[in-house]
Amino acid sequence: MDELSLAPDYGLSWLDASGPASDIVLSTRVRLARNLQGYPFPARARVHDRLEVLRRVEEGITRAASLAGGGVYVLKDLGPRTRRILLERRLVSRDLLGGIGNAPAPGAAVVLPGRDHLSVMVNEEDHLRLQALLSGLRLREAWRLVDAVDEELGGAFPLAYHPEFGFLTSCPTNVGTGLRASVLMHLAGLVLTKEIGRVLKGLTQVGLTFRGLYGEGSEVVGNFFQVSNQTTLGTSEEDLIEHMERVVDQVIQHERQARAVLLREAPAVTEDKIWRAYGLLAYARSLAFEEMINLLSAVRLGVSLKLLPRLRVYSLNKIMIYGQQAHLEQAAGRELLPPECDAHRASLVRKILASEGVPTSD
Amino acid sequence: MDELSLAPDYGLSWLDASGPASDIVLSTRVRLARNLQGYPFPARARVHDRLEVLRRVEEGITRAASLAGGGVYVLKDLGPRTRRILLERRLVSRDLLGGIGNAPAPGAAVVLPGRDHLSVMVNEEDHLRLQALLSGLRLREAWRLVDAVDEELGGAFPLAYHPEFGFLTSCPTNVGTGLRASVLMHLAGLVLTKEIGRVLKGLTQVGLTFRGLYGEGSEVVGNFFQVSNQTTLGTSEEDLIEHMERVVDQVIQHERQARAVLLREAPAVTEDKIWRAYGLLAYARSLAFEEMINLLSAVRLGVSLKLLPRLRVYSLNKIMIYGQQAHLEQAAGRELLPPECDAHRASLVRKILASEGVPTSD
Numbered sequence: 068m069d070e071l072s073l074a075p076d077y078g079l080s081w082l083d084a085s086g087p088a089s090d091i092v093l094s095t096r097v098r099l100a101r102n103l104q105g106y107p108f109p110a111r112a113r114v115h116d117r118l119e120v121l122r123r124v125e126e127g128i129t130r131a132a133s134l135a136g137g138g139v140y141v142l143k144d145l146g147p148r149t150r151r152i153l154l155e156r157r158l159v160s161r162d163l164l165g166g167i168g169n170a171p172a173p174g175a176a177v178v179l180p181g182r183d184h185l186s187v188m189v190n191e192e193d194h195l196r197l198q199a200l201l202s203g204l205r206l207r208e209a210w211r212l213v214d215a216v217d218e219e220l221g222g223a224f225p226l227a228y229h230p231e232f233g234f235l236t237s238c239p240t241n242v243g244t245g246l247r248a249s250v251l252m253h254l255a256g257l258v259l260t261k262e263i264g265r266v267l268k269g270l271t272q273v274g275l276t277f278r279g280l281y282g283e284g285s286e287v288v289g290n291f292f293q294v295s296n297q298t299t300l301g302t303s304e305e306d307l308i309e310h311m312e313r314v315v316d317q318v319i320q321h322e323r324q325a326r327a328v329l330l331r332e333a334p335a336v337t338e339d340k341i342w343r344a345y346g347l348l349a350y351a352r353s354l355a356f357e358e359m360i361n362l363l364s365a366v367r368l369g370v371s372l373k374l375l376p377r378l379r380v381y382s383l384n385k386i387m388i389y390g391q392q393a394h395l396e397q398a399a400g401r402e403l404l405p406p407e408c409d410a411h412r413a414s415l416v417r418k419i420l421a422s423e424g425v426p427t428s429d
Numbered sequence: 430m431d432e433l434s435l436a437p438d439y440g441l442s443w444l445d446a447s448g449p450a451s452d453i454v455l456s457t458r459v460r461l462a463r464n465l466q467g468y469p470f471p472a473r474a475r476v477h478d479r480l481e482v483l484r485r486v487e488e489g490i491t492r493a494a495s496l497a498g499g500g501v502y503v504l505k506d507l508g509p510r511t512r513r514i515l516l517e518r519r520l521v522s523r524d525l526l527g528g529i530g531n532a533p534a535p536g537a538a539v540v541l542p543g544r545d546h547l548s549v550m551v552n553e554e555d556h557l558r559l560q561a562l563l564s565g566l567r568l569r570e571a572w573r574l575v576d577a578v579d580e581e582l583g584g585a586f587p588l589a590y591h592p593e594f595g596f597l598t599s600c601p602t603n604v605g606t607g608l609r610a611s612v613l614m615h616l617a618g619l620v621l622t623k624e625i626g627r628v629l630k631g632l633t634q635v636g637l638t639f640r641g642l643y644g645e646g647s648e649v650v651g652n653f654f655q656v657s658n659q660t661t662l663g664t665s666e667e668d669l670i671e672h673m674e675r676v677v678d679q680v681i682q683h684e685r686q687a688r689a690v691l692l693r694e695a696p697a698v699t700e701d702k703i704w705r706a707y708g709l710l711a712y713a714r715s716l717a718f719e720e721m722i723n724l725l726s727a728v729r730l731g732v733s734l735k736l737l738p739r740l741r742v743y744s745l746n747k748i749m750i751y752g753q754q755a756h757l758e759q760a761a762g763r764e765l766l767p768p769e770c771d772a773h774r775a776s777l778v779r780k781i782l783a784s785e786g787v788p789t790s791d
Contacts, residue, residue: 335714335768338714339713343714346711347705349708350707350711352700352704413701428708
């Protein structure tokens with residue numbers, strides 16, 4: 068992984084599906100938006116300010132035990148493929164990369180400490196975005212992890228804070244706690260039983276929102292929904308987390324009920340859908356990313372329903388991450404044209420399935 | 430097979446793919462249209478005439494060595510499922526069955542002799558339709574077989590014949606030799622390379638025509654084309670057969686070239702298509718007939734291209750016949766509603782593939 072070769076598996080510990088309810092909740096993410104006092108927010112900052120912020124963060128993290136053992140990676144010093152790999156692992160945002168085709172802005176950096184579920188973006192929309200990424204539904208634990216980082220960094224330099232509003236951020240929607248918690252949920256049962264619309268509407272009524280696999284503005288593919296809180300103001304972090312936990316628990320119950328309904332009322336159609344997806348994943352010689360995600364969705368449902376007991380969710384998670392373009396190019400050691408990429412993707416899928424004992428076309 | 434239990438495999442010897450070029454030419458059929466002198470053609474015949482024709486045929490075949498060892502089956506005495514099985518095996522026509530939902534007309538019968546590649550329809554459009562059905566491209570042999578039956582029956586009763594026009598038939602297009610030869614061809618290569626239009630146009634220019642899997646008026650599915658002669662008049666049987674043989678040979682060459690082009694110029698797309706079809710056939714839990722035929726087409730191409738060396742064409746032919754509704758109902762011992770039928774079809778496909786060593790979802 069180029070410059071990241073010291074930490075080639077960074078950000079991947081959630082793949083092991085070890086967390087609670089990980090057949091439905093792939094991962095939990097909690098991030099805190101923070102800004103250093105006395106510096107303009109990144110969007111208005113001059114190069115000098117941005118570099119100064121970066122310098123102070125570099126200094127600060129050397130004293131933060133929670134971020135020990137890692138490094139600060141300045142994005143423009145990384146190769147384009149490495150940057151895209153960080154994006155595909157959700158360790159950096161598209162914004163931090165400077166958008167498609169652009170170079171990252173001066174001072175844009177990511178801190179990757181020794182513990183692979185933590186990361187800090189520097190000079191994104193805010194000076195600091197502290198993030199924890201864990202397997203399954205672990206909102207409280209993820210929050211405690213970023214809270215510890217926040218405590219330590221707050222000791223290293225004063226943070227922009229207003230006694231009435233709370234933490235100050237670039238975008239007003241983040242003012243207050245600066246906390247955004249999101250869980251990546253697989254809601255295939257609710258989609259197939261056509262209950263999803265009702266459930267999503269319910270989410271928005273209790274202050275939550277949803278997005279596709281790649282966050283804001285991305286489409287929902289493969290029945291994977293990122294559910295997150297919409298407001299960060301006027302409530303404590305604990306209340307936010309507790310509220311969200313309660314709602315997500317309800318969505319999980321709805322999803323489990325929907326899956327039971329599928330098995331009870333449409334077993335033939337459901338099994339057919341799942342086995343067809345399995346057959347295509349195991350035998351296709353070319354897979355576009357979106358098709359792969361859709362097939363994985365059906366197979367994932369099959370594993371959860373115990374129709375495909377041989378497969379582990381871990382392997383399906385692995386396919387989701389390593390089946391992305393930059394990861395495939397990294398494995399190939401070169402850039403891949405779209406048709407090549409689809410062929411490499413299909414080949415990777417067969418390889419991972421074969422390691423699970425699935426017969427494939429190889 | 431109800432009343433046909435004495436000959437449950439009747440009409441299936443072509444499945445073994447033993448004939449020449451049987452990877453492209455599934456089967457050869459030759460039929461002769463004949464009428465008994467002194468009786469109105471079936472469309473105009475009264476019940477009495479039709480029964481009289483049947484009686485004379487029954488008498489006549491007892492003296493025909495070529496038809497020895499079988500029986501005469503009056504269609505209205507057979508169960509509806511048995512009649513549909515005969516249709517699915519191409520031993521009788523839809524016309525002879527009286528059309529969908531109707532009972533067969535009086536005197537409508539089929540002679541199934543001891544040799545399973547021969548059959549005679551009685552009181553269809555003509556009094557007699559003698560048919561031979563063989564594996565692969567064997568026009569001459571098929572013609573000789575029906576010619577021998579024709580000779581013997583012509584000795585048993587005088588046939589309607591005009592010294593200038595030849596044999597007289599209900600429909601003017603059959604007058605003369607009364608011979609229709611047809612070969613069932615799998616032209617997937619020409620379809621995929623988009624050369625098929627040119628080839629089919631060429632066929633019509635040399636007096637041949639094409640139809641779908643189920644003859645006149647049926648659509649082409651799965652790239653299976655029935656190629657047959659259009660004219661029966663003004664040329665000898667030998668000339669007709671020889672001409673057709675030459676043209677079909679050319680089509681086979683075109684198809685082989687097209688397959689070579691696919692392997693050379695689009696190997697990835699071709700392999701992907703073939704392996705996906707294989708994966709779906711092996712894992713689907715529900716298959717509509719038309720989808721099955723389309724998937725079989727791709728897999729058949731794969732076997733011919735040696736991409737799926739483990740599979741035999743025999744098994745693919747077997748699936749085509751036994752995957753039809755009446756055959757599935759026969760195996761189930763009861764009528765099947767459409768969704769059940771699709772499930773039974775998928776199950777049969779998996780069973781036959783499993784017998785070839787293919788891993789399936791069972």
